[in-house]
Amino acid sequence: MSGWQTRVRKVTPYVPGEQPSDTNVIKLNTNESPYPPAPGVAEALQGQDAGLLRLYPDPEASQLTCAIAKRYGLSPDRVFVGVGSDDVLSISFLTFFEGPEPLLFPDVTYSFYSVWADVYRIPYEKVPLDEDFRIRPEDYIGRPASGIIFANPNAPTGIALALADVERITAANRDKVVIVDEAYVDFGGESAVSLLDRYDNLLVVQTFSKSRSGAGLRIGYAMGSAEMIRCMNDIKFSINSYTMNRPAILAGCAVMDNETYYAGCVRRIVETRERAKKELAALGFVFPDAKTNFILARHEKMPAKEIFTRLREKKIFVRYFGSKRIEEYLRITIGTDAEMDALFAALREILSGAPDGEKHD
Ligand code: PMP
Numbered sequence: 035m036s037g038w039q040t041r042v043r044k045v046t047p048y049v050p051g052e053q054p055s056d057t058n059v060i061k062l063n064t065n066e067s068p069y070p071p072a073p074g075v076a077e078a079l080q081g082q083d084a085g086l087l088r089l090y091p092d093p094e095a096s097q098l099t100c101a102i103a104k105r106y107g108l109s110p111d112r113v114f115v116g117v118g119s120d121d122v123l124s125i126s127f128l129t130f131f132e133g134p135e136p137l138l139f140p141d142v143t144y145s146f147y148s149v150w151a152d153v154y155r156i157p158y159e160k161v162p163l164d165e166d167f168r169i170r171p172e173d174y175i176g177r178p179a180s181g182i183i184f185a186n187p188n189a190p191t192g193i194a195l196a197l198a199d200v201e202r203i204t205a206a207n208r209d210k211v212v213i214v215d216e217a218y219v220d221f222g223g224e225s226a227v228s229l230l231d232r233y234d235n236l237l238v239v240q241t242f243s244k245s246r247s248g249a250g251l252r253i254g255y256a257m258g259s260a261e262m263i264r265c266m267n268d269i270k271f272s273i274n275s276y277t278m279n280r281p282a283i284l285a286g287c288a289v290m291d292n293e294t295y296y297a298g299c300v301r302r303i304v305e306t307r308e309r310a311k312k313e314l315a316a317l318g319f320v321f322p323d324a325k326t327n328f329i330l331a332r333h334e335k336m337p338a339k340e341i342f343t344r345l346r347e348k349k350i351f352v353r354y355f356g357s358k359r360i361e362e363y364l365r366i367t368i369g370t371d372a373e374m375d376a377l378f379a380a381l382r383e384i385l386s387g388a389p390d391g392e393k394h395d
Pocket residue numbers: 117118119120121144185189215217240241242243249253254
């Protein structure tokens with residue numbers, strides 16, 4: 035090779051879950067909400083003047099930033115909004131993790147973390163979860179690092195870390211930024227927002243994609259000290275001033291006006307999840323105690339890849355990563371009760387042909 039190809043920034047990209055064009059499938063593979071956005075969101079979009087699209091949107095997305103700030107009892111200068119939490123996390127990596135020391139994150143976690151670190155040339159170290167896939171807070175204390183990020187609850191394990199442990203990690207690392215990715219916190223985790231007033235090195239990132247039925251909207255946000263948010267804005271305004279488009283800002287504000295509706299959706303998803311745990315256990319699956327809108331499950335007899343393929347043939351999509359430590363696990367998003375019943379029926383059929391423990395002597 036001698037042409038421009040030698041100068042390309044080479045990366046191995048993150049692979050998102052499949053978005054099939056066939057809408058006639060049961061889609062339990064990307065942790066979307068099975069429930070639609072609040073009716074107020076469609077109303078807000080219908081009332082829109084398309085003529086306004088000729089004008090750039092507010093580069094600060096102030097209306098949306100203020101609505102989010104109000105919800106969490108923060109001043110607006112402590113909130114940063116972006117195009118999904120992927121955008122917010124990516125900007126935060128670029129902002130906070132300079133220098134030769136490694137960024138620390140768990141070995142089993144959101145696989146985008148290592149991709150951003152690679153793109154931005156941030157050295158990193160994966161810290162192994164314990165045997166039960168739990169984060170050990172002591173592993174993040176007293177170690178040279180440029181920063182720390184973990185998801186709480188973690189993904190794809192679904193396991194929540196107690197708030198006291200999040201605080202221990204944050205308190206022991208005052209000289210660096212600790213990011214808590216709370217994409218799934220509304221389904222049963224304890225949010226670290228309550229720690230923000232005491233720790234100016236803490237950044238909490240959340241999203242509209244899961245508990246607020248808005249994956250297609252692409253809105254995520256970070257909450258931290260005003261100084262941290264200023265640093266993130268300096269980076270953002272050095273890349274793209276207008277990340278939030280007008281329809282997204284409008285729809286996002288309508289989402290924030292309908293918190294009661296979304297709390298109802300979350301309640302239903304949590305109820306379905308708890309029922310799914312019983313059904314999956316009865317079918318011979320084992321799994322960590324999920325506090326998320328998904329369950330990471332392994333069958334005691336049938337390989338995960340085979341179950342994944344057989345479900346796919348039946349037009350039921352779940353996520354199979356095949357990555358280290360979770361080769362034998364499937365990540366199953368919690369759908370509606372009807373979707374989950376279809377999943378259990380399909381699994382019953384698939385597993386009835388399973389080899390009866392022949393490999394286990
Ligand atoms: N963090 C975690 C842990 C996730 O699982 C996801 C969803 N893939 C995200 C962040 C990003 O979600 P979004 O960009 O839709 O907000």
